[in-house]
Amino acid sequence: MFNKILIANRGEIACRVIRTARRMGIATVAVYSDADRNALHVTMADEAIHIGGSPSRESYLLGERVIEAARRTGAQAIHPGYGFLSENAEFCNACKRENIVFIGPPVKAIKAMGSKSAAKQIMEAAGVPLVPGYHGDDQDPAVLRQASDSMGYPVLLKATAGGGGKGMRQVWRAEEFDEALAAAKREALNAFGDERMLVEKYLTQPRHVEIQVFCDQQGRAVYLFERDCSVQRRHQKVIEEAPAPGMSQALRQQMGEAAIRAAQAIDYEGAGTVEFLLDSDGSFYFMEMNTRLQVEHPVTEMITGQDLVEWQLRVASGEHLPCPQEQLEIRGHAFEARIYAEDPDNDFLPVTGTLRFLQPPATGHHVRVDTGVRQGDEVSVFYDPMIAKLVVWDEDRERALTRLTRALAEYRISGMTTNLEFLYNLANCPAFRAAELDTGFIDKHHAEIFLEGEERLARDLPLAALYLVLRQQQQAEQAARHSRDPFSPWHQTQGWRLNAPSQRHFSLLLHEQAYPLVVEERRSGAACGYRIEGAGTVYCQDARGRLEGSQLRANLDGYQLNATVSEHDGIISLYTADSALSFRLQRPDLGEQQDAGSAGALNAPMNGTVVALLVEPGSKVAKGDALLVMEAMKMEHSLRAPADGRVVSFYYQAGDLVDGGRELLEFEQDHEA
Known part of the structure; x- marks a missing residue:
């Protein structure tokens, strides 16, 4: 066994590897970038090298800097994470x-599976069933x-x-093909x-089920059962579970044996995952x-x-x-929910910021949190x-799902937009509870997951207004206590009006939509209550x-x-037993705010890098054209x-870093006429 290993990764997977190595008595070395100088994985490791x-x-x-760090610290092996x-x-x-051990498969296996088209040919020869498609070497767009x-x-x-x-990229119609191909190749x-591509027939309602395999250097191989990863956005997994709901023992064995054939066909060693599309038949x-090790490996650990x-x-x-x-x-059932800094209401675009408040649920036998961040990061x-992976386990799926929803409700983060509320609503969606899963699940159940319309407002607005x-009142009382004249009328906040009920007016921004509210005081003796309404609706x-x-x-x-x-930073978050509500107060428009749309500007939806300008300045474009x-x-x-219109000019060029909200071009x- 090794005495010291280097982890060539960051974040939660680096912390995850360090925890196991420490339990086994193995010393660890972290590597870090400028941005990660004070990161959690750096402080957890025994040594750390800036790269x-x-x-x-x-x-x-x-890779050369990572290897130099291993040589410098005497690490015998490198764990690459994922x-x-x-x-x-x-x-x-x-x-x-x-002469440094790579904790993963041999070069031959990586190369064999590194090309999806070559992998298909190997799997076909090994008797592993394939989706119909084109996996050839000719990359002419016309051929594809x-x-x-x-x-x-x-x-x-x-x-x-x-x-x-x-x-x-999914391509639904022939006229979408060229733009989708260009975008996929660029990405x-x-x-x-x-940029090489393959094309496959797209199954419209499949499940994404993967098999965890493990092989040693002596030729032995096992499968550690399956994970269902069907619930995805942008082709990336959101909630995974093990075992897959509705899986028969016969089908499990067939898929497990097919996965082992796939691994043995390339003389595999170590941890690997064979991913399948499972059709309804x-x-x-x-x-x-x-x-490599998968992000969702903890659910397999929990059930085995x-x-x-x-x-x-x-x-x-x-x-x-x-x-x-x-x-x-x-044994039992497990779920993993991936907690991201992203905005589900804005097409799941990633967001940046500081974790001003971070309070995960209590961990133990049933609840596990894998993370690489701390409050203030x-x-x-x-x-x-x-941000983290929330993993839960219980004796069966129903109990495990109850654990998941409870833990999501107890997970509290502020300082940035996250997908916590989205995950909670998804886990409570009747179709998810009934395990009616396929890879189009989120789109199919969008209205239930996003709690659109009056139901959402009736739940959120009264609580926010009351707070x-x-x-x-609390702020006024504190000011009065520190005032020379605590009885001054300037310390009163009840919204007194001559010959009219006392009212307060607020304008709340929820998911970037403004909701004006009127809070009217209702007194009955010493008791005080409030009537809350907005836009003609009594909430x-x-x-x-x-x-x-x-x-x-x-x-x-x-x-x-x-x-x-x-x-924090003008964002108010209220965490209840079954939901999280974040909002801010809308500042009055005193004339300095410009309507970007009327000025003909398009703004950056996130902090990021300009990858490509798709049209020339001065070009005529149609509505919906990518710019x-x-x-x-x-x-x-x-x-x-x-x-429909014309791109007058771009303010940034390919490779430029841009802050979210900045104007990108003049339109x-x-x-x-």
């Missing part, structure tokens, strides 16, 4: 030349389009060197340095094999009781697999926006409550609930023309 600038291409993707260098055959080769036309739409474009949803080149098709990182270390050091197939068994533009009134007839520190105790028309309050592409946190976003809309 470069904040962009990953200047640090975590520089992403970055984890599936880089050149890096694996370089480790071998330096002809293949798509022949198999019929919809089709799926996939980068041959891809993973994690990068370089992937693939940016992410992997390789029980047929399944090989998608790809990830030659095995530490897969420990298995990796033991296999890489030459030991046999810790457990034969017949001794592996499934910054989520930057340079890396993936994942604002109580906060005003609450009698709101009452107490604010004690960060705790709000509310009674809304007889419905009592408690909320924890966090307020410019931005990239941030491994996600690409196209800005499109809001109407002149056509006006009808």
Whole structure:
């Protein structure tokens, strides 16, 4: 066994590997960029080496610097985590030349699965079922389009060197093909340095089920059952679970044995994941094999009781697999929810900011939180926006799902927009509870998950308004106590009006939509309540409550609930037992605010980098045409023309960093005569 290993990664996976290594008595070395100088994984490791600038291409993707850090510290092996260098055959080769163990598969296996088209050919020879598609070497766009036309739409474009949803596009109609291909190739080149593509028939209602495999250096192989990863956005997983709902023992064995054939066909070693599309008739098709540890590996650990990182270390050091197939068994059910700094109401675009308030749920036998951040840390533009992985376990799916929803409600974050509320609503969606899963689940159940319309307002607005009134009163009382004249009328906040009820007026911004509210005081003796309405709708007839520190105790028309309050940088967050509400007060427009739309400007939706300018200045464009592409946190976003018109000029060029909200270009809309 190794005495010291280096982790060539960052964030939660680096922290995850460090925890297992420490338990096994193995010393650890972290590497870090400028942006990660004070990161959690750096403080957790026994040693840490700076390897470069904040962009990953200047640090975590520089294999020679990682290897030099290993040589400098005497690390015998390198654990690549996932992403970055984890599936880089050149890096694996370089480790071998330096007599440093790469904790992963051999070069041959990485190369075999590194090309999706080559992988398909190997799997076909090994008897693993494949989705119909084009996997050839001829990359002429006309050839790719002809293949798509022949198999019929919809089709799926996939980068041959891809993973994690990068370089992937669904194409529903022939007229969309050219733009989708250009975007997929550009994203693939940016992410992997390789723009080659394959085309597959797109199954409209499949499930995404993957098999965890493990192989040792002596040729033994096992499968540690399956994970259902069907619930996705942007082809990236959101909630994973194990075992897959509705999986029969016979189908599980068929898929497990197919996964082992896939691994043995390339002389695999270590942890790997064979991903399948599972159709409603029980047929399944090989998608790809990830030659690394998966982000969602904790759900497999929870149902098997095995530490897969420990298995990796033991296999890489030459030991046999810790457990034969017949001794592996499934116990209970587990879910993993990925908590991201992103805005689900804005097409899941990533956001940046500082974690001003961070309070995860209590962890223990049933709840696990894998994270690489602490309160006060910054989520930057340079890396993936994942904040944490919330993993829960219980005896069966129903109980585990109850654990998940409770833990999501108890997870409290402020300082930036996150997907916590989205995850909570998704986990409570009736179709999800009934395990009616497929890869289009989020689009299909959009209205239920996003709680659109009056239901959302009736839940959120009265609670927010009550907090604002109580906060005003509290602030006035504090000012009076410190005043020379505590009885001055300037310390009163009840909204007194001559011959009219006392009222307060607020304008709340929820998900960037303004909601003007009127809060009218209703007194009955010493008791005081509030009537809350807005835009002709009465949201609450009698709101009452107490604010004690960060705790709000509310009674809304007889419905009592408690909320924890966090307020940072103008964003107010209220956390109840079953939801999280974040809002801010809208400042009055004193004339200095400019309507960007009327000025003909298009603004950056996020902090990021301009990847490409798609039209020439002065060009005439039609509504919906893509004008410019931005990239941030491994996600690409196209800005499109809001109407027919002309691009007057661009304010930034490809490669420029841009702050979210900045004007990107000047656009002149056509006006009808």
